[in-house]
Amino acid sequence: MKLQQLRYFVTVYEQGSFSAAVDKVHATQSGLSMHVSQIEKRYGVTLFERSSSGVTPTEVGRAFYKEAVKVLAAARIAEERLQSLSKTVVGHVHVGLMPTFTRAVLTAVLKRFGTEYPEVRLSVSESYSGNLLQEVREGRLDFGVVPAFVELDEALISKRMGTDHECLVCRSDRELPLTKDGVLLRDVSPLKLVLPGPGNARRRRIENYITANQVQVTDLMELDTMHGTLDMVANSDWVTILSGIMCLPDLKGGPRQVAPLADPPLMVDYMRIETRKRPLSEAAQAFADILQEELNSSLEIEPFSRR
Amino acid sequence: MKLQQLRYFVTVYEQGSFSAAVDKVHATQSGLSMHVSQIEKRYGVTLFERSSSGVTPTEVGRAFYKEAVKVLAAARIAEERLQSLSKTVVGHVHVGLMPTFTRAVLTAVLKRFGTEYPEVRLSVSESYSGNLLQEVREGRLDFGVVPAFVELDEALISKRMGTDHECLVCRSDRELPLTKDGVLLRDVSPLKLVLPGPGNARRRRIENYITANQVQVTDLMELDTMHGTLDMVANSDWVTILSGIMCLPDLKGGPRQVAPLADPPLMVDYMRIETRKRPLSEAAQAFADILQEELNSSLEIEPFSRR
DNA sequence: AGTGGCCATAAGAAAATCGGATAGCCAGAT
DNA sequence: ATCTGGCTATCCGATTTTCTTATGGCCACT
Incomplete structure (x- = not known):
């Protein structure tokens, strides 16, 4: 009997399905299947009724679950005990x-x-x-x-x-209408903007900012890859808006320049x-x-x- | 954390020594050493003080032992639960x-x-x-x-x-003074007897029988190998005394003959x-x-x- | 100083585990 | 009836872990 088998069994039990259990424990479906059926074979029992919509525990499975949970709880206590007694952080x-x-x-x-x-x-x-x-x-x-x-x-x-500033990022040789506080986005034209896709939480904030401050966007592109965005911005007229700490590497010079949005600033x-x-x-x-x-x-x- | 590591640790703890624990659990000394030190490394603790006369648990080791025992107990209960629920015997x-x-x-x-x-x-x-x-x-x-x-x-x-009879075993072509109850040992002569070494529990019983019944033993040999004894008896004048069920294969004929000791019989x-x-x-x-x-x-x- | 018991470590062999691919099964939709 | 999608079992090669054998160091006792 191994602890991992118990963990797998318990997870499958609680999820009611092998495949649902996969991403709970870091494992694969085949691994789960094998471990559970290994218990079943070794003890000559059936823990689950399998169906095409998942699994339901048998009477034996339910009884075993109660015990398995206790074992895991005891194991976790033992482990925590050891960690709390450890002088070094582990x-x-x-x-x-x-x-x-x-x-x-x-x-x-x-x-x-x-x-x-x-x-x-x-x-x-x-x-x-x-x-x-x-x-x-x-x-x-x-x-x-x-x-x-x-x-x-x-x-x-x-x-x-x-708190961080959202910043305009564009290629370094572009002239930007900078003030002492940063860049006025509405004066940047033509504004060809790269933004993350609609699923991204930042997307809406930026759109709100744009409409609230009458920024004219002539072209809009959706890129959900950060590397792609950075590369695109470095080598074209397209620009994007990123948070300040993300732009740190660009402050030391390089193919991109960075300026915080000003009047009003946009903070995260x-x-x-x-x-x-x-x-x-x-x-x-x-x-x-x-x-x-x-x-x-x-x-x-x-x-x-x-x- | 694995159950076997706990088992190993607990055994070493209870034995007060790695090498003594070896034959308690079916394992090798190095295996035990590795598993225990693996726990120690992973959690940054020291469970035992090692010395040249074994190990003594540290404070941490004692605390962990208490928890480890609980885990193992829970695991055994879970296992037994499963076995009792199994329809087939496992x-x-x-x-x-x-x-x-x-x-x-x-x-x-x-x-x-x-x-x-x-x-x-x-x-x-x-x-x-x-x-x-x-x-x-x-x-x-x-x-x-x-x-x-x-x-x-x-x-x-x-x-x-x-209850079984002790029997005389000798090579098949030898003439034995048989009665209807078996063989009279004191009439077998010369009696060249193969016996197990003095450590064996049967040895003394046979010696007692011999002296009590005035059996004359002309030669005595100690063999602690059963195969050797059987072979020796089959191919020489030497004889031995074995329990009946051990002689079953010789009843169907072959290089040895078997006869229970009689007058008095010797039983086990x-x-x-x-x-x-x-x-x-x-x-x-x-x-x-x-x-x-x-x-x-x-x-x-x-x-x-x-x- | 020598010896024997004990533990740690190294390296190779053996075994368990993992992960991807595939097949079978069933239910619900087309 | 056929198709499709979701679910589990199984197979197989690759990796990782575990076990074993052998060796070396340490300490206590002679």
């Missing part, structure tokens, strides 16, 4: 970041975290805010970082991490979100702290940020 | 037999058991009675079968399985021994039943047994 941290963070801030965080907490295993996934919320809610992520304008529910709590708040019921593990808290610090110093670096 | 049976049984009776038992209980895994070990007692006492065997004259203690219970009782606290599992009971049946029919086959 564990496995799962973090979800929006793409904004992964271009510049993340590498700095990773370097520090790797040296300061060498024993901690780290999984960082990049996704858009809607996705991250879901993953946090379902407990697959210790926390996520999302823009402040997404909607939360009861199960989640958030903590503000900082970043929030850390986590589930209400389970507090961050020590390791996750450590990662969050480092992320916060690096974010702070990044926001300071922005030339326009001290206003 | 599990793993460990049996210890004395060499007497392994020559003729065992194969018949194995055949029947294999077909009647295909799901049950079976481990049969052959050993001498002293050893078997120890193994049963320490829980590594579900039960053992030993001669009735061994001494039991409180922790063990026994059940009589049957076979007992099944098991621990008092844990009753036999269903599978073990089934094996014991089949063994009993086969033993009964073997004892009947003996031509001299119906007296």
